[in-house]
Amino acid sequence: MQARDVMTTHVISVTPATRTRDAIELMLAHHLSGLPVLDEAGKLVGILSEGDFVRRSELGTEKHRSRFIAFILGPGRAAHDYTKSHARFVRGVMTEEVIAVSEDTSLSDLVALLEKHAIKRVPVMRGDELVGMVTRSDLLRALVAASRKREESMDDGAIKERILAELASEGWAPSSCIGVEVKDGAVDLTGTIFDARQRLALKVAVENTPGVKAVHDRLVWIDPGSGLVIDAPEENSDGNAAAS
Structure with missing residues (x-):
């Protein structure tokens, strides 16, 4: 622009x-x-x-x-x-x-x-x-x-492809360790992260994808230093990233 x-x-x-x-x-x-x-x-x-x-x-x-x-x-x-x-x-x-x-x-x-x-x-x-x-x-x-323009409708397959392409383009994203499934615009994130800050960044990347209506965080964090495994935090009462 x-x-x-x-x-x-x-x-x-x-x-x-x-x-x-x-x-x-x-x-x-x-x-x-x-x-x-x-x-x-x-x-x-x-x-x-x-x-x-x-x-x-x-x-x-x-x-x-x-x-x-x-x-x-x-x-x-x-x-x-x-x-x-x-x-x-x-x-x-x-x-x-x-x-x-x-x-x-x-x-x-x-x-x-x-x-x-x-x-x-x-x-x-x-x-x-x-x-x-x-x-x-x-x-x-x-x-x-x-932002409104990005809210264009996309089918589940196209949403998944867009998310995977975005993660593959970002050096901070452990794309090989992340699973993405989409159903009716709701995205399930699964897999492993090695830095707590990656969790929010991954959710932001998904939320910014046109057509996404909700994000379910099922990521597991493994602390490289201690080997401690921490499951995904409890989701909020709405459980999702609300669609605009």
Whole structure:
């Protein structure tokens, strides 16, 4: 998937001349954690986020540095901090260094950018034109849509083949020691595991297979160190992984 597949195209924005109070009220009214800042020509010149309002004089949260630290950092840094905490217009609060992506940026690369720069949103550009925004909420909506798509119906034989193929592709899965039987979408897992963490991973792999309605854990854990044999834990009252 690419940025164009998940981005929000109806983008609410502000200008550098927007009052900070108006920008905050806009964010609250539309349940937004950030806004792009566009100049009069529609060019993206900054990003405004909740984090830009954390250090504010109105809240008494502006930065107070020791004289020594202030001396080391110099007057420019102090002036910058003062502007951020006292500015009445977006131009003095916004972040000017904008990290953006193009429409064909893969979601993998996009998420890597979010993680690397510890940001929650990224503008999507077509040349110099802002055409959308991708936020964490957009990624969650895409995740739900992908999950629903995976719930397509499959017959028992196809389900078993899909599970076995998935386990064979994972290095952590002792596929040669695991038995899989499927009846009416309910999967019985039997066999031996040698690490307790494999139990949950195997169940997750099965639950993620389209068409699976329930998972019965009948795996036996053998501790390689002691040789202790531990049977499958008691299943929950519903005994299964409920289908969506």
